Amino acid sequence: MQTPAVGRHRELARLRAAVVAAASGAGRFVLVSGPAGIGKSWLAERAATLATDTGLRVARGNAVDDAGMPPLWPWHRAARELPELAAALDTVTQPGGGPAAQRFRMFTEVAEVLTAAAAPSGLLLVLEDLHWSDPTSLALLTHVATDSAHTELLIVATTRDPMSDPLVAVQPAWLRLPHYRSLPVPALSEPEIRYWLEQLERPPTLAPHIHQRTAGTPLLVRLLLDSDTDDPLPGIHRLVLSQLERLTPHDIDILSAASVLGERIDQDLLTAVCLRARDPHHPNRSLDPRPDGGSARDDRDAGQPVLGGIQADEWGSAADERGQLTAGARWQVMRDRVSRALDAATAAGVVRRFDDGALGFAHALVRDAVYADLAPSRRAEFHRGAAEALCAVGGPDSAVAGAIATHWRHARPDSAQGREWSRRAARAARASAAHDEAIRFGQWAIDAAGVTASDAERAELLIELARDEFAAGRVAASLEHCVEAAELAEQAERPDLLAAAGLVVQGVTTPTVMTQLDMLCGKALRLLDPDTHPDLIARVLAQRALSAADRGLGAKARELSDEALRAARRSTDPDVALDAIHARHLALSAPEFLDERTELAAEAIEIAVDAEQPLAQLWGYVWTADAALQRGDLSALDDALDHIELLADRRHLPLARWHLLRLRATRAVLVGDFPAGLAADTAAFDLAVSIGDYSLAGLHHAFRGMYAVIVGHIDRVELTAALASLAFAPKITIAQLFAPMMHALAGDLDEAAALFEPFRTIPDTLEIGPRWSGTVYSVGLIAELLADAETADRVYRAMAGCERYYSADGTGALICVGSLARVRADNARVAGHLAEAVDLYRDGLTMDIAIGAHPFIALGHLGLARTHYARADFPAARAAAEQAAAAFRRLRMPHRLVAADALLRDITTATRAADPLTPREREVHGLLATGLSNRDIAARLVLSERTVETHVRNILTKLALPNRNAIRR
Template sequence: MGRADELAQLRAALLAASAGSGRLVLVSGDAGIGKTRLATAVAEMAAEYDVPVARGYAVDDPGMPPLWPWRRLARDVPSLAGALAADAALGSASARFAMFTDVTDALADAAKAGLVVVLEDLHWADRTSLRLLTHLASELAGTKLLVLGTFRDADGTPLAEYLPDLLRATMTKSIRLAGLSTQDIAHWLRLAAMDVDIAEQLEAKTNGNPLYVRMLVDCGPDLSGHPELRRLVLARVPEEAKELLGAASVLGEEIDLPLLTKVSGVREECVGELLDAAVRAGILRARPSISFVHALVRDALYEQLPPSQRMALHQRAAEALAETGPPGPVANHWRLAGNVEKTVHWARKAAASAIEELAYDEAVEFARLALQFPDARLTLELAKAEYLAGNINASLAHCEQAARLDPDLVAEAALVNTGLGDLTTISTVDRMCAEALRREQPGAIRARLLAQRAIAMVGPGNSPALSRELSAQALALAEASGDPDALMDGLHARHFTLSAPQFLAERREIARRACDLGETPEQPLAALWGHVWLVDAAFQSGDLDGVEREIRQIERFAATRQHALAWWHATRLRATHAALIGDIERGLQLNEATRKIATRIDIHAEGGLYYAYRHQIAILRGVLDKDEAQLMLRILAEVREVLLARICIPMTYALIGDLASARATFEEFRHLPAKLQIAPQWSAALQMIGGAAIMLDDTETADAVYRVFSTLEPDYMTDGGGAVFCAGASPRLVGELALATGRVTEAIDQFRLGIEMNSRIGARPFLALSKLGLAQALLRRGEHTDVPEVRRLAAEAAAEFRRLDMPRPLATADALLREAGSASPLSRRESEVAELIGQALSNKQIAERLVLSERTVESHVRSILSKLGYTTRTEIATWNIRSQ
């Protein structure tokens, strides 16, 4: 009734999906507004086209198992059951991503001839279910799936977090159901052979809500007899079924007959009869399964139960479900029954079960439910669940709280949030590690604590040398303990603290040892890290065959383990490789792909890495769109505590031509080159400071960077800290710094070495930049004999810049060609001879004209040919005309 426009939109969506352009339609509205009726109409519409329909739903029950809507959907799409049976051994958010991909593929396969998926009451859905729907929404294009989701007000529910992403999806359409108009209600009344004059009164009383309207119409037009909905609902409940339906309201909206029989105490032979009566009365619906017609009906029945009866029913439900049901509903029923001890017991079981199913958000909720009173172990279990769910701040706070409640747990608490993180996380973990190390600890635990401390000591205000020493101690202790997880943590810390160009050989050996550990540690990514580190080492040494070999190892790991984090590493490293060899467009595409993977698995650092890559491409090309520059500046301002982020600010200003702002923001970096200690990101910071100094003609700072960089062994400018970008051979940068500081001879030598090194690995952008730098240095030297080489180098560089779309270097090369063209390599007398050759005079005629011997003229001609790189007089004549 009154839904013609909405039905037309849904029919269009169904036809589009059937044609291979999948759709997600989100239908929202108040309780009773007609969302389920509209979904039923879509199902009837699908039947007209022989398109099958699958249904799933969420329920208003905190004990609802994770992914419940999708598991109910599996009844209609059996292939989903296998996809939803995630391998708990994967144990990470990226494993959840793999499961999402399997579910999406299963639905796409099931929809080869078309499929309508109805997901009802998403406002009650768990976070994992909503993450899965968000994943599916991004993959609908090219499928024959029509997904219809219904929900009420999302505020205060998990749906509120995911709704913006769902609505932004390309294939999403949103329909908001409003109440029926007075005209719609009048039409309804006419069809029911009732007085249409009460239509306006009904609309005012119900705000057009179809459920309220229907119940008032069914009960008669006398509104004064029905002042509130609950009373209205209960008036329809058959008296003989009230006790049974009260028990059913405790169990949820869907009715499980065997469970209801156990909980209600009603004889089994009577249950069916009473439920039939409720269906006839419009309190229950029979299809697709027996359930309350609306949540308001169940709520009204639940609220009218006396508290003691309600608690007793919850206790019976908990006892019945404990035999075969999942632990989550059992825990919730014990909570509502008021039994704290059993609530804690079952909530802990439910949290562990949710972790096994990769439903980390639900694990947090159950762990929180278990924490009925201050308890160190329960607090730590909550912290572990929060860490898995990505709630790092909450996890850290609960780790600290657990350590305060029971100091004996401080070591375990310190090792919950492992790995690298932001400065706050690292410093908090470090404080707990320091406290734990004041106590006697087993060797393996002590090694892991020292490894975490070593990582923390790399930060601002600490000693990088001390962090390297501490990481060596941690590794030695781990080796002595024989514990594989301690050894992995020790190798991780050691590799991190040695992330600088000087330690390439040791880092490579650490990476190989990590690879040898393989699957031995319990950590799910242990077999990955060694290969990631070997890629960094191969980039630094210019071994692109090694880069390819190790990336394939990472991809093999990702494919075998279905690990999205491994795919993220493989994709970002392929983006680095693509830029290095000049496939810039592919590099940008891979960077976008990396961002999409990271967004799905909640890698919080990805935003910075994504823009860091784009920033390096902008520096390479020498141009940056002003809108993107403003976006970058806003992002960089949010992470000003990170040195590498801050140095990007003046470089961004320089790229858009705001040199005043660039110089002002660069001021803090001018004193750093001589003061920076060797540590992770040391070489990257120096590279960027040196690059900014060249951009801003800051000779003093360029000189300071040159004095440091010129002492390093030539390499390919990565340091083991994660190869976001590789800028080719380091001698090119040393050459640019030398040229900027007036060291022309040194610059020439460095550029020639840069050409040889970049040519060896096919680093096309950086080979062209090396040729341009050498051309500039040769021209600066001012020797006439260099001019032909300058022209050749500048021309070759310009041609490559055009092919690679590098506008700023191309403009520089073109300007250099013009300058070189106006600079003659010939002496004054040779220029006179060349001019006369251009006039087609013979050597004898030239000798007579210049009063020289013919032999002298021949000597001049040979010299001209040599300087210009020519072999014939015709080429000299052509050059002379062009020069003029």
């Protein structure tokens, strides 16, 4: 008996409104929620009917209560009705990018496909039972829903209350969507139950009793009405079991086997499971009496029924003329018996047929009750049969490995089969970038290994788990398992596994992490045989070089990276070569190694193209762009940006798009196009957030901070945001310098000085290597803002030889501040090396003018004006300050303009103090000195004689001279 449309008029009206809105191009995302049995699936079916009647396409997917459910299962189910969706889901397997980039590329492709499929007539996507969904499916739903507001796409999802933790985690993002609608489904009221009874011609006086017993849950109402019993209602379990009383024991046993397979029932798979099960009444008999193809005659002679109620003569009727039972015959007999059992269960209301034609339990709670009633040994037997049946059916691991692993885990948690299939399920989840699921299956594999697996086998499993944990961002857990795996590898005398454990975690600059990784790699290097493991040696050396570079050991990083590169030259594996090139490039990230870095970038691009590794190509072009900035070659920079854009477009690499936006922001600021630079930076930040890479998102605040330094101002709101971002920044010196820099820029000089104190001597001790240039620049900038002459002198001396370059060093140009000659000149000026500062400013102006770096040309003129002013060369100071002021006005840099105007006022005051005469008085003074009379001077200057007399009096007064003869003398 189906639940009638009782008490759901409001919900149906809201669904109808959502269908109409989507059909008109205003997408909707409706989440139908409520407790088990409240009628969520019924509403989803009605939504599908409304959509079909309105002309919308309909695609349905659902999660299942099965730990072996493959990642993205609801989406793959929906793809049965949308073939183009299946192709989009497969884009995660395309090469290029890390886990986050691969997943984002697939998410974007799915959103675009659904938008296209929805146009022009509309599309309803139904996703049921999200409380069982995997986190990756929910993340994809969030992405698609975010992009669907102005499309013809209607999403109707259902979930059980209370919500699962993954659902709770995504709720805030859904609530922010303007087109999101929450549709909680209430219980039925007593009058609504009375109406239901009237529709069934049952006494309406039963309504109060039924409402009290069921709390208005439609499923319980239906089961109670179907039970034909006046017994008090103890709950769903009792009701379901009462429904089963209508079935024969053999039907119940087949239904029990079905409950092991899940809520939906695959008759062929259920048949296969039953063929592998034993009759509970005859424990020594299999459902299939002749697994070896023997005669059916023996079973007839035995006269005993087999599981499922199939009598021996039924098997005999399927035998051939020799009395042999073929596999096909056995299959058909059992399938007929399964069909009869399901028909009986359907008549009893325990099983129902869904709109898509599939059979399944009437509700998940019904399936749960049947499953819970199984004896543990019987449940394990069915799970084992399900695992074996799925193995026999076969199929890609992405579809079956998780289910098989789950069944083995229930059948025998420590079995070799369970370990192998858990491992295969983890690999399949990994291929779908579903790392949370891969971690779960990886842990299962380790559990199944127990103490029976060898040390080497357990080490391999731990390394695989650690890789998935690292990909999911669980660095601490990943490192812990790497250390555990390394210990097992040592015990097993497997240096290759020891090396593999040391190579899992990469790019983490936390000191404790780097120390542990360095220890693992050091042990591996001592044990690896150069003849047996040359590639691993190259990779481990590269890893150690990266670690040394991150710890500030520049010389050690260059030494190790050189060894790694030489070892990689002997390898035929492009991945090994690219790892070594990456380590070498980082080790050489300082101004003086520009030529070799340029060569490494070109080599990386060439290898990556041949090896079809778009991410390595990206690094090559990013390095090329950085080198072009350091040389001041904007044409080469633009060429590199074009290649990065091609990669972003062709490969759908979000990381490439982020680098493109970041470099465009850098270039725009360099030439003074501040609006374009800020817009590109904002787009890069939004992209980083959508990818979920908050390390990239944090660079947005660093960029805005450096922009504030260039324009000479930061307000309090920006200061607060910039300082808050430091909580997520790595604990490295260049990041720690950001706080005193921002405080000094904001005018909090005492706070800045206190924070800056531990870093004042860094230029004397910091090794040349990655981030050296940026760190020393930051120290010098703060010294300038604080007028710290001693520290500025350290920076001035440390940067000797860098003045022929522009400000990029190979570590990724967050922002380019033009010529390093101007940067060094700023520190020379603050340190009091004024003559040297004038020469450096002039060199810097030549360099910045050559590339059109307009903000830094203006800053160069301002610095030069301040230097001339300090040297009391007021005419030169005025000329430079006027050029700076004009440029700041043109570039709309008001705070810098205020500084230039203030300097001009100071120059005027100082000029007057040094020479109190006006220009006209100075002119008259010069003629007086030659001995000319007032009349002659008046004639020469075309003035009246009286005016000349006034000028003479003023000159004598201002210069405190007794008479005009004193001027001559």
